[in-house]
Amino acid sequence: MPPRRSFPPLLWIPAGVGLALLVLPLVGLVVRAPWGQLPALLSQSSVALALGLSIATSLISTVIALVLGVPLALVLARSYDWPAIPRRLIRALVTVPLVLPPVVGGVALLLLLGRRGLIGQFLPFQIPFTPAAVVIAQVFVAMPFLVLSVEGALRAVDTRYEVAAATLGASRFTIFRRITLPLVAPGIAAGALLCFTRALGEFGATITFAGSFPGRTQTLPIATYLQLQTDPDAAIALSLVLMLVSVVVLVSLRDRWVPGVTA
Amino acid sequence: MRLLAALLLLALAGCSGPSPTPSTTDFDPVSPLSGEVTVFAAASLTETFERIARVFMQENPDVTVTLSFGGSSGLATQIAEGAPADVFAAASPTTMQASGATGAQNFATNVLEIAVPAGNEAGVTGLDDFANADLAIALCAVEVPCGAASDTLFKQKAITPSVDTYEQDVRAVLTKVELGEVDAGLVYSTDVEAAAGAVQGIEVDSAAVDYPIAQLTDNEAAAAFIAFVLSEKGQKMLAAAGFGAAA
Amino acid sequence: MKASLAVGRGSFSLDIELEVAAGRTLALLGPNGAGKSTALAALAGTVPSSGPITVGDRRIEGLPVEQRRIGMVFQDYLLFPHLTVLENVAFGPRVLNFLNPTDVAKTWLDRLGILDLASHRPPHLSGGQQQRVALARALATEPELLLLDEPLAALDVEVRDSVRSDLAAHLRALDIPTIVVTHSFEDVVELAQDVVVLEGGRVTQRATVRELIKSPATAYVRKLVAAWGED
Numbered sequence: 001m002p003p004r005r006s007f008p009p010l011l012w013i014p015a016g017v018g019l020a021l022l023v024l025p026l027v028g029l030v031v032r033a034p035w036g037q038l039p040a041l042l043s044q045s046s047v048a049l050a051l052g053l054s055i056a057t058s059l060i061s062t063v064i065a066l067v068l069g070v071p072l073a074l075v076l077a078r079s080y081d082w083p084a085i086p087r088r089l090i091r092a093l094v095t096v097p098l099v100l101p102p103v104v105g106g107v108a109l110l111l112l113l114g115r116r117g118l119i120g121q122f123l124p125f126q127i128p129f130t131p132a133a134v135v136i137a138q139v140f141v142a143m144p145f146l147v148l149s150v151e152g153a154l155r156a157v158d159t160r161y162e163v164a165a166a167t168l169g170a171s172r173f174t175i176f177r178r179i180t181l182p183l184v185a186p187g188i189a190a191g192a193l194l195c196f197t198r199a200l201g202e203f204g205a206t207i208t209f210a211g212s213f214p215g216r217t218q219t220l221p222i223a224t225y226l227q228l229q230t231d232p233d234a235a236i237a238l239s240l241v242l243m244l245v246s247v248v249v250l251v252s253l254r255d256r257w258v259p260g261v262t263a
Numbered sequence: 264m265r266l267l268a269a270l271l272l273l274a275l276a277g278c279s280g281p282s283p284t285p286s287t288t289d290f291d292p293v294s295p296l297s298g299e300v301t302v303f304a305a306a307s308l309t310e311t312f313e314r315i316a317r318v319f320m321q322e323n324p325d326v327t328v329t330l331s332f333g334g335s336s337g338l339a340t341q342i343a344e345g346a347p348a349d350v351f352a353a354a355s356p357t358t359m360q361a362s363g364a365t366g367a368q369n370f371a372t373n374v375l376e377i378a379v380p381a382g383n384e385a386g387v388t389g390l391d392d393f394a395n396a397d398l399a400i401a402l403c404a405v406e407v408p409c410g411a412a413s414d415t416l417f418k419q420k421a422i423t424p425s426v427d428t429y430e431q432d433v434r435a436v437l438t439k440v441e442l443g444e445v446d447a448g449l450v451y452s453t454d455v456e457a458a459a460g461a462v463q464g465i466e467v468d469s470a471a472v473d474y475p476i477a478q479l480t481d482n483e484a485a486a487a488f489i490a491f492v493l494s495e496k497g498q499k500m501l502a503a504a505g506f507g508a509a510a
Numbered sequence: 511m512k513a514s515l516a517v518g519r520g521s522f523s524l525d526i527e528l529e530v531a532a533g534r535t536l537a538l539l540g541p542n543g544a545g546k547s548t549a550l551a552a553l554a555g556t557v558p559s560s561g562p563i564t565v566g567d568r569r570i571e572g573l574p575v576e577q578r579r580i581g582m583v584f585q586d587y588l589l590f591p592h593l594t595v596l597e598n599v600a601f602g603p604r605v606l607n608f609l610n611p612t613d614v615a616k617t618w619l620d621r622l623g624i625l626d627l628a629s630h631r632p633p634h635l636s637g638g639q640q641q642r643v644a645l646a647r648a649l650a651t652e653p654e655l656l657l658l659d660e661p662l663a664a665l666d667v668e669v670r671d672s673v674r675s676d677l678a679a680h681l682r683a684l685d686i687p688t689i690v691v692t693h694s695f696e697d698v699v700e701l702a703q704d705v706v707v708l709e710g711g712r713v714t715q716r717a718t719v720r721e722l723i724k725s726p727a728t729a730y731v732r733k734l735v736a737a738w739g740e741d
């Protein structure tokens with residue numbers, strides 16, 4: 001006799017509602033899509049421009065987030081023997097972009113890196129209204145996802161493996177490279193995925209800090225928003241593209257790299 | 264509370280000497296106006312309509328006016344999709360059409376004006392400077408009324424602007440100018456007025472843009488609000504903000 | 511090797527001296543909490559201690575863990591789960607820049623009779639197999655001192671005896687000093703020649719295994735010898 005599953009049937013109600021809440025809007029999108037006009041709407045050069053810009057900047061932002069975020073996650077994960085105040089401060093600072101409304105984040109970036117910004121005024125080049133600004137805005141809002149995800153994975157790694165590696169003669173950097181990183185790789189992959197998709201969908205910080213110019217700073221979410229003003233069908237078409245990209249990213253990641261997130 | 268207000272106004276009405284010409288609010292002291300009015304208005308109307316609504320609510324204490332500002336085209340789309348607005352005040356006849364509203368009346372006009380950061384460090388003097396690639400320029404996106412108007416203006420003057428960013432509504436352009444992030448932007452003269460001190464204006468020779476207003480639902484208070492906007496009081500407040508009279 | 515270990519950790523303190531000649535195995539015997547594992551940690555360098563430690567002709571106290579040239583077999587083996595058996599054993603040689611890490615690893619796997627497990631991954635191995643891999647991994651770096659922390663505790667009772675005999679044979683073939691930490695008297699008898707009894711952070715008896723059986727110095731040892739004698 002198969003073992004009884006310990007899943008209370010009553011939980012299906014809130015679970016079902018939750019699932020419906022997440023899925024039905026997407027169903028609505030697909031149903032109302034102007035399938036007949038799709039080829040015409042999507043073949044406009046502005047669409048290709050926006051899509052290319054979005055994917056390129058999101059990829060770059062994810063790479064930057066990995067390079068900066070993984071060490072930061074390590075600092076956070078191994079900070080248990082620090083005094084309380086610096087430890088809590090760093091953790092709070094890393095979490096701030098998550099709770100800040102993205103537009104506020106954009107304004108903050110302007111005040112720091114804009115032409116008259118705290119740092120920006122001393123720079124020989126201008127940052128706002130460039131693709132670099134798009135990347136910076138995306139890193140600001142998306143990196144915390146990666147940091148917190150990797151930190152969680154790092155805390156779950158048995159630190160005694162690192163001790164064993166040390167007794168075998170490995171230096172601290174070698175231990176990080178050959179033992180810690182590989183053991184934490186699934187967590188890093190999950191964090192990178194979250195970061196990429198968050199960067200892809202970023203709107204408020206980008207439009208405030210980087211502005212909007214086709215091919216340069218007009219990402220797909222911004223293009224979609226602008227289209228919504230005059231041509232909702234075009235906006236729906238662009239939304240479908242964004243949805244498709246997200247699904248492709250999710251599906252192409254194999255399960256053993258991101259266990260639990262993919263099918 | 265209603266009864267008290269009614270009695271008070273009844274008394275006042277009786278005390279003001281010769282029977283007063285009914286103001287355009289068509290105020291009936293016996294059954295005062297009440298209810299809620301949701302107004303969708305173009306971003307360039309922000310301060311002015313807030314003032315108008317405040318005075319309207321003072322005169323009609325039982326009416327609550329809720330204002331929602333944004334790019335007219337976005338608002339028009341929302342209305343077409345069924346957003347619960349009672350009144351729509353748009354920045355162009357085109358967007359009013361797009362919303363599907365009928366029976367619109369023009370209540371004001373506006374003209375485009377160049378906005379530069381206070382101090383005008385870049386030394387902008389006119390529309391020709393917009394073609395200068397070394398300057399940071401912000402314009403409204405062509406999908407919104409002020410963007411369409413800007414586009415027409417530049418085509419008329421045969422100037423190709425070297426734009427750095429197309430913003431999603433006129434207030435976003437204004438903000439970028441205020442913050443000094445761009446050297447110049449093209450906004451409405453009322454926006455320059457609203458941000459006086461933070462920006463300087465340079466007049467341009469542009470055609471006036473009509474602002475229509477329409478009632479969307481069968482709401483007595485909404486009709487009263489529109490009438491108030493069109494009344495002498497409302498028109499004075501619009502003029503004070505820099506709007507031109509309706510054509 | 512010769513060591514004076516003094517460790518103070520909160521309310522616990524350890525103050526002992528150990529001496530083991532090359533080719534001999536010392537058993538560090540004592541009840542739980544006596545400080546046996548702490549002594550090993552102090553030798554390996556994962557816990558700070560004061561007092562000179564000499565291994566071979568080197569003074570290693572004060573050196574970081576990775577420079578002490580000590581091989582350690584942990585109670586839970588701690589085989590790297592993301593590497594194959596071969597990669598686990600080759601890890602040390604590779605990190606220490608040996609000429610042919612893979613060949614060195616294969617040699618050790620062969621010596622311990624587990625060459626056929628080379629491409630397996632640790633989670634799929636039995637306890638006895640894991641123990642041999644852990645031993646090979648520690649020895650592949652050619653350490654100057656070998657430490658084993660409760661090497662049989664993680665095994666099922668049924669396999670302990672056979673694994674113990676195998677381990678005894680391997681240890682006898684080594685020519686470096688070896689210390690085995692255990693609370694089991696069977697381990698002491700089969701694996702070691704000398705014994706140091708540790709109780710409450712202090713040495714209570716220092717003897718060869720035979721001497722210990724003949725004249726146990728404390729009640730604790732007497733009990734263990736008596737229980738062992740009944741088998």
